[in-house]
Amino acid sequence: MPRLFIAMLTILLGAAVAESARGQDKKMPLAMEELPCTFCHLCENPTPRYLCLRRCPRTSAASIDRKMSLKRGPDLVYLDELENLYLPVPFDHKGHAEMAKMTEGCAVCHHYTPEGAAHPACISCHEVSPKQRDMRKPSLKAAYHRQCMSCHREWSHETACGVCHPPKAGGAKSGVASRRPTKDDIVGKMHPPIPEPHTEIYEPRSKPVPGEKIIFRHKEHIHRFGLKCVDCHREDSCSRCHEKGKEHKQQTRTLAEHHKPCSTCHNVDDKNACDRCHWKEGESKPKPFDHASTGWPLSKQHVELGCRACHKRVPFHKLARKCDACHGDWKPDTFDHAVTGQVLDENHEEADCANCHANRKFDAPPKCDECHDEDDGIAFPAKRPGPEVIPSHRKNDKSTGG
Amino acid sequence: MNTNRRGFLKIAATAGVAAVAGPSDARAAPVRRISDDWLGMLTDISLCIGCRKCEWACRKANELGPPDEPIQDYEDMSVFKHHRRTDAKNYTVVNRYPPATPGGNPVDVKKQCMHCNEPACASACLVAAFRKTPEAPVIYNESVCIGCRYCMVACPFTIPAYSYDDPFTPAIKKCTMCFDRISKEGGIPACAEICPEGAISFGKRKDLIALARDKMRDKPGRYVDHIYGEHEVGGTCWLYISPKPFAELGFPELDTIPRPALTKTFLSAVPLVLIAWPALLMGAHAFTRRQEELGKDDKAKHSEKD
Numbered sequence: 001m002p003r004l005f006i007a008m009l010t011i012l013l014g015a016a017v018a019e020s021a022r023g024q025d026k027k028m029p030l031a032m033e034e035l036p037c038t039f040c041h042l043c044e045n046p047t048p049r050y051l052c053l054r055r056c057p058r059t060s061a062a063s064i065d066r067k068m069s070l071k072r073g074p075d076l077v078y079l080d081e082l083e084n085l086y087l088p089v090p091f092d093h094k095g096h097a098e099m100a101k102m103t104e105g106c107a108v109c110h111h112y113t114p115e116g117a118a119h120p121a122c123i124s125c126h127e128v129s130p131k132q133r134d135m136r137k138p139s140l141k142a143a144y145h146r147q148c149m150s151c152h153r154e155w156s157h158e159t160a161c162g163v164c165h166p167p168k169a170g171g172a173k174s175g176v177a178s179r180r181p182t183k184d185d186i187v188g189k190m191h192p193p194i195p196e197p198h199t200e201i202y203e204p205r206s207k208p209v210p211g212e213k214i215i216f217r218h219k220e221h222i223h224r225f226g227l228k229c230v231d232c233h234r235e236d237s238c239s240r241c242h243e244k245g246k247e248h249k250q251q252t253r254t255l256a257e258h259h260k261p262c263s264t265c266h267n268v269d270d271k272n273a274c275d276r277c278h279w280k281e282g283e284s285k286p287k288p289f290d291h292a293s294t295g296w297p298l299s300k301q302h303v304e305l306g307c308r309a310c311h312k313r314v315p316f317h318k319l320a321r322k323c324d325a326c327h328g329d330w331k332p333d334t335f336d337h338a339v340t341g342q343v344l345d346e347n348h349e350e351a352d353c354a355n356c357h358a359n360r361k362f363d364a365p366p367k368c369d370e371c372h373d374e375d376d377g378i379a380f381p382a383k384r385p386g387p388e389v390i391p392s393h394r395k396n397d398k399s400t401g402g
Numbered sequence: 403m404n405t406n407r408r409g410f411l412k413i414a415a416t417a418g419v420a421a422v423a424g425p426s427d428a429r430a431a432p433v434r435r436i437s438d439d440w441l442g443m444l445t446d447i448s449l450c451i452g453c454r455k456c457e458w459a460c461r462k463a464n465e466l467g468p469p470d471e472p473i474q475d476y477e478d479m480s481v482f483k484h485h486r487r488t489d490a491k492n493y494t495v496v497n498r499y500p501p502a503t504p505g506g507n508p509v510d511v512k513k514q515c516m517h518c519n520e521p522a523c524a525s526a527c528l529v530a531a532f533r534k535t536p537e538a539p540v541i542y543n544e545s546v547c548i549g550c551r552y553c554m555v556a557c558p559f560t561i562p563a564y565s566y567d568d569p570f571t572p573a574i575k576k577c578t579m580c581f582d583r584i585s586k587e588g589g590i591p592a593c594a595e596i597c598p599e600g601a602i603s604f605g606k607r608k609d610l611i612a613l614a615r616d617k618m619r620d621k622p623g624r625y626v627d628h629i630y631g632e633h634e635v636g637g638t639c640w641l642y643i644s645p646k647p648f649a650e651l652g653f654p655e656l657d658t659i660p661r662p663a664l665t666k667t668f669l670s671a672v673p674l675v676l677i678a679w680p681a682l683l684m685g686a687h688a689f690t691r692r693q694e695e696l697g698k699d700d701k702a703k704h705s706e707k708d
Contacts, residue, residue, distance in 0.1 A: 042619070129588075130594065131589075131590045135609060135613050136613060138600040142599055145598040146599055159453045160453075160477045
């Protein structure tokens, strides 16, 4: 009898220890306590047999937009899992993020993001193998394609692989870009050419002044200033052009937001500069940009150059009013005078710069009176110190210096 | 011969009852119970983009085309101009139908053998060349086929095709649910593997029905409330869910009676007729002979009396 008692006691004790250990293991995560049942369960009274779980617990998916700002996201993402078959698919993340802003936000694609974490990579949940352990979860391939095709098929009705996957060079079909797209392309992928407007005149919707108009010289910005589409169309949404049928809600914008595309380069806060773009009907239109207004009138050689030849970065900054501000590596010993369009003959080759260019003012016309008599009638440009050629910078439209 | 009139009537009555009762039982209780372990496929028509990669993969897996057939050939969408049927060289075809809503995407439907729970082809086959495997795929044994093509007539989905172009060894050609591939560990049918959209799911039929219901519940309004193949002709192992009514997508509108059950009424009567009919005739013969014998005896008695 005592033996039986001891045995029973042991069993009971063992069971109690095991139970407490199990209880420790199954500690509920703290966050769970605050969630309503319906966050995970579809029905009101789930049972262990019928849990009626939602397909994917979209935990904090909605909070991504607050956590992640568009600026922190990448502009362009290369999807290159199939790099052995195709060139990487350039995915314009920024463009899509902008479009997503108009609908459900980041969660349209990043549908599952755990609290306090960055977006997990698709591959961390979606298996590569087509045989899924969980049939409710699409494979990686299916997950990618469903994200893209659900919209793109609606827009383009295109399902051929080559539309997104540029084939590798060699196997490339005609008409399909087989070079790796760069960030500068307007949408990551090469965008078909868009007809450029020459001059655009806008009439503001909310007219601050009656009869006011705004001029914007589009062509000048592209060709003279050498700007790329993305330099100004930073915040532009693809759908502005690609969903023409749809009515787009005009958002109320502040003055700063309104001027944002221009404010990268132009000082829009300068009240005296308004008339560069804004003018009233009946008045004369604002004139195109003249470099002389900066105090550095462009000489014959320079006027043909694009702004980018000297002002390398956008927005354009003031450069020192010295030749070597651009012609940085200019040295008299190595200077080839032919780049100016004027080749120096044997007699002039050895001359010092200052002999012709008085006080080394190279933008002023050269003087010949240092060596020649004025009475001989030798003066530039009637008499030249050698044959004239086409300046090298005009040949390939590149900078003469540096 | 010791059959008397009472005995004959007894046999006739039993045969009659059996002839009436037998077939009705066969219709009420299906011969094969649906197994939870059966495999199956689920095509989500709403996901299909009509890329035709499944056609290419199928031909490759079943060696129906040239071995190095370029996949780009299948980007030709002009085939959608005509409604296509499965044939000896294509176990599966994709057809395109008008959008479910005006201006929407066209609806693309992949067509192949439905792998019926109770296959009509197997029932119609005289030599049991068709077999419903325990795993679910309905497969065909070329070596016993006599080429009668009854299966082609019997199939409610008009799937089996005949290799008419092969004069010496013609055979029935149809989808096998990639039986060879799925028999291997981790293998899945070629079409399901290549599908870029994951529109074709492979798994246990029971799980696929649950999956289909979940999809309908998660995305209300995306699908019509019908899992095609759940009950049609007693159920099929290839299932479909669709954003558009199935009748508008070339799916035959079928009842839930398994096709073999329809012929079973007749076929199960055959053995009975073979037993009952000779018995009836023999009984009649015995009866008349006895009458004749009795008549002879009477005559003899009468003549003795005379």
